[in-house]
Amino acid sequence: MSTNKRIVLSSDHAAIDLRQAIAKHITDLGWEAVDIGPNTTESTHYPKHGRAAALQVASGDCRFGIILCGTGQGIMMAANKVAGIRCGVCADAFSARMIRAHNNANMLSIGARVVGDALAIDIVDAFLNAEFEGGRHGTRVDMIEP
């Protein structure tokens, strides 16, 4: 298991409060939250925030990334354009567990306009508590990279 306890967080303007709540939650769990903002609700562009977070995961500086926008979809698409990133949008805890267990996801995306705050925390917990199962799933994950 990795000893890297750093998790990068980012979002667009649609998810500032939820992102900050998640940052506090994971800090309370013993992770180091690397919250790269933004910190105002001024309208911004989700692709640059998704990419910035993804680069920190792809470089190995952070073990995981948690990113948010209104739906979680746009920022996920941006993150997945960075080589080595496997990011899924989750609106339920089962999917969050499975993207770690079967897909070895290294980033989680959440839609702040889709899920409530309590469910978002459950989703984060499911993601962080799961382990990649490897084996046949490793073979398939290896096939994702171009």
Ligand code: RB5
């Ligand atoms: C911003 O209005 C919204 O489009 C964005 O947060 C996200 O939902 C895009 O995927």
